[in-house]
Amino acid sequence: MSAAPAGRGPQRGASPAATLERKFQRLGLRDAQDFIVHLPMRYEDETQVVPIGGLRAGQTGQVEGEVLHSEVQYHPRRQLHALLEDGTGRLALRWLHFYPSQQKQLARGRRLRVRGEVRGGFAGIEMVHPKVGAADAALPEALTPVYPSTDGLSQPVLRKAIDRALQQADLSDTLPEAIRERYGLLPFDQAIRVLHHPPPQLSYHDLVERGHPAWSRIKFDELLAQQLSLAQARAARLRQRARSLDQDGLLRRLRERLPFTLTSAQERAAAEIAADLRRPFPMHRLLQGDVGSGKTVVAAMAAAQALSSGSQVAIMAPTEILAEQHFQKLVAWLEPLGVEIAWLTGSLAPKARKAALAAIAEGRAGLAIGTQALIQDKVEFARLDLVILDEQHRFGVGQRLELSRKGETQGEPGYIPHQLNMSATPIPRTLAMTFFADLDISAIDELPPGRSPVLTKLVSDARRDEVVARVVEEVRQGRQAYWVCPLVEESEALQLQTAVDTHARLTQALPGLSVGLVHGRLKPAEKAQVMQAFRDGAVDLLVATTVIEVGVDVPNASLMIIEHAERFGLAQLHQLRGRVGRGSAQSVCVLMYQAPLSMVARQRLRAMYETTDGFEIAQRDLEQRGPGEFLGVRQSGVELLRFASLETDAQLVERARAVAQELREAFPRHARAHLERWMRGRQDFLRS
Ligand code: ADP
Ligand code: MG
Numbered sequence: 001m002s003a004a005p006a007g008r009g010p011q012r013g014a015s016p017a018a019t020l021e022r023k024f025q026r027l028g029l030r031d032a033q034d035f036i037v038h039l040p041m042r043y044e045d046e047t048q049v050v051p052i053g054g055l056r057a058g059q060t061g062q063v064e065g066e067v068l069h070s071e072v073q074y075h076p077r078r079q080l081h082a083l084l085e086d087g088t089g090r091l092a093l094r095w096l097h098f099y100p101s102q103q104k105q106l107a108r109g110r111r112l113r114v115r116g117e118v119r120g121g122f123a124g125i126e127m128v129h130p131k132v133g134a135a136d137a138a139l140p141e142a143l144t145p146v147y148p149s150t151d152g153l154s155q156p157v158l159r160k161a162i163d164r165a166l167q168q169a170d171l172s173d174t175l176p177e178a179i180r181e182r183y184g185l186l187p188f189d190q191a192i193r194v195l196h197h198p199p200p201q202l203s204y205h206d207l208v209e210r211g212h213p214a215w216s217r218i219k220f221d222e223l224l225a226q227q228l229s230l231a232q233a234r235a236a237r238l239r240q241r242a243r244s245l246d247q248d249g250l251l252r253r254l255r256e257r258l259p260f261t262l263t264s265a266q267e268r269a270a271a272e273i274a275a276d277l278r279r280p281f282p283m284h285r286l287l288q289g290d291v292g293s294g295k296t297v298v299a300a301m302a303a304a305q306a307l308s309s310g311s312q313v314a315i316m317a318p319t320e321i322l323a324e325q326h327f328q329k330l331v332a333w334l335e336p337l338g339v340e341i342a343w344l345t346g347s348l349a350p351k352a353r354k355a356a357l358a359a360i361a362e363g364r365a366g367l368a369i370g371t372q373a374l375i376q377d378k379v380e381f382a383r384l385d386l387v388i389l390d391e392q393h394r395f396g397v398g399q400r401l402e403l404s405r406k407g408e409t410q411g412e413p414g415y416i417p418h419q420l421n422m423s424a425t426p427i428p429r430t431l432a433m434t435f436f437a438d439l440d441i442s443a444i445d446e447l448p449p450g451r452s453p454v455l456t457k458l459v460s461d462a463r464r465d466e467v468v469a470r471v472v473e474e475v476r477q478g479r480q481a482y483w484v485c486p487l488v489e490e491s492e493a494l495q496l497q498t499a500v501d502t503h504a505r506l507t508q509a510l511p512g513l514s515v516g517l518v519h520g521r522l523k524p525a526e527k528a529q530v531m532q533a534f535r536d537g538a539v540d541l542l543v544a545t546t547v548i549e550v551g552v553d554v555p556n557a558s559l560m561i562i563e564h565a566e567r568f569g570l571a572q573l574h575q576l577r578g579r580v581g582r583g584s585a586q587s588v589c590v591l592m593y594q595a596p597l598s599m600v601a602r603q604r605l606r607a608m609y610e611t612t613d614g615f616e617i618a619q620r621d622l623e624q625r626g627p628g629e630f631l632g633v634r635q636s637g638v639e640l641l642r643f644a645s646l647e648t649d650a651q652l653v654e655r656a657r658a659v660a661q662e663l664r665e666a667f668p669r670h671a672r673a674h675l676e677r678w679m680r681g682r683q684d685f686l687r688s
Pocket of ligand 1: 260263289294295
């Protein structure tokens with residue numbers, strides 16, 4: 001080992017207490033209130049000693065026995081070995097790192113108690129790095145809590161700090177007794193004590209599976225805090241000011257020019273948005289509709305209303321292709337009405353970029369469309385009053401706020417822009433009631449007329465030839481197809497290579513056809529060219545990586561082939577499938593998979609086969625992968641719910657919602673105390 005350079009050692013100069021405090025802070029533990037709700041992530045059953053002969057690989061076990069022998073071995077590398085025996089069997093113990101003191105502890109003839117995970121070793125069973133203690137010590141009577149911890153912070157130290165907090169902290173209940181009793185909830189102090197110090201008779205299963213009433217109380221409290229916080233954010237929003245956008249001259253002219261009749265779902269959503277925009281506080285609405293349901297035109301109508309009122313509008317999309325789709329549509333709809341539209345992405349040439357920035361800053365461009373480039377420092381709007389985010393879940397909390405800030409005006413009155421979020425990923429009910437409770441939701445739950453549902457087929461990639469023949473057939477009938485290359489998560493280079501190879505192979509296999517290729521490494525101009533050729537029908541088959549995932553709209557494409565479909569997530573497959581079925585022809589989506597399938601992949605593909613209902617798919621996705629996908633909080637890495645689970649605690653969510661309202665109306669002091677106990681400064685993450 002090399003010595004740390006003088007003065008650079010991590011703990012030099014810091015008192016042990018300060019060092020400990022830093023470790024606590026790393027866990028978010030600052031005062032007694034933090035410690036008491038730092039709850040065990042699991043429990044260990046150290047109440048019993050079992051015979052070595054009864055141990056099974058894979059279990060955690062605790063045994064007592066005599067050390068038969070111990071030694072330091074050198075192959076394959078230095079390690080400490082010992083053999084323990086108790087009359088029913090022998091257990092090998094092994095350490096890859098150890099101190100001389102441990103060697104002494106394992107002296108031959110010693111009687112020890114060891115605890116650890118049992119593994120099948122070379123010669124019988126073994127434990128690696130077990131916990132070791134004296135054999136005769138009294139066994140604990142209750143389960144031992146194991147807390148989330150951090151490097152260098154041992155369980156006993158953490159446990160002691162928590163126990164101290166339990167004595168100091170205010171454990172009074174934040175729920176009025178009547179409410180607590182109505183819902184059969186345990187008192188807070190009782191619940192918290194049970195979880196930190198489970199009584200002996202408590203079932204291991206209830207504690208670990210979190211079915212015990214003590215856990216229910218904690219989950220309820222957590223969900224209640226979330227509901228209270230959301231309600232607070234909502235109330236705060238209603239106090240904010242926004243420009244009332246109450247003119248609709250342009251909107252009416254746009255409607256007259258539309259080449260189709262809106263569906264009644266589109267009409268409903270448009271009316272809700274129009275009403276919001278007329279109000280003097282900022283809209284915060286989610287426009288949710290399955291792929292192809294026609295969200296763009298609804299967004300265009302919102303934009304037209306804002307433009308009629310002399311305001312600017314920004315539309316931000318997560319990818320350039322998607323932003324470009326919007327640009328093309330909106331140019332077609334709004335430019336003839338005299339609206340100037342600025343286009344802003346990262347790949348713009350400096351001159352074009354400068355022109356766009358000037359048009360936006362001077363207010364000449366009523367509408368700015370682009371990617372994240374819109375939130376860069378240089379971008380300044382003259383009077384931005386509406387921001388529209390497409391595929392909102394792909395943006396982080398911070399990015400959403402930043403676009404909104406572009407429109408904030410200082411002074412009296414300080415205006416905040418209206419915000420319209422769009423998403424093709426439906427939000428399951430529990431999420432709508434929790435993380436999205438502060439969003440008003442408009443759903444487009446109906447597809448434009450003349451669409452027939454996409455037929456989904458699961459085909460093993462052993463039958464690739466048949467799939468290729470299918471492409472020929474489709475093209476012969478005058479239609480077009482997509483061929484999506486497998487996702488290669490480990491390597492972008494490999495993914496690119498796969499796409500290039502696939503394109504080469506298909507070009508060779510389909511001599512009469514025009515086969516195009518689009519992937520993420522193409523320059524935006526090249527990408528746009530390929531997409532345009534496909535749109536114009538000059539390309540029959542488009543080989544693509546997942547860049548076509550969102551926004552591509554080519555009604556004549558009626559066949560979608562997804563290779564290695566088992567590697568994609570449900571939401572992604574659903575999005576991809578939504579690229580076809582946009583015209584009147586019967587469309588087919590072929591999910592090609594490679595056997596054997598994992599359990600999860602099988603479930604996923606089955607879900608795709610069984611339903612085309614976006615809501616159903618979203619619900620199953622939530623069950624399989626948790627809420628991260630929907631929230632877009634992955635970038636900020638914040639775990640907002642530590643104990644409750646939206647997948648299994650739907651009923652608690654409903655109750656928490658009702659109680660939150662009751663507290664705010666009738667028990668504001670309780671509501672404040674509850675937030676203080678549970679949120680501890682994390683409210684901000686719920687506000688965007
Ligand atoms: P998404 O909701 O997936 O963003 P789009 O807005 O791209 O869907 O709409 C999909 C296609 O349907 C577009 O070509 C659009 O012009 C068309 N469309 C939208 N609304 C209607 C309608 N009411 N009738 C016919 N076609 C429509
Ligand atoms: Mg769209």
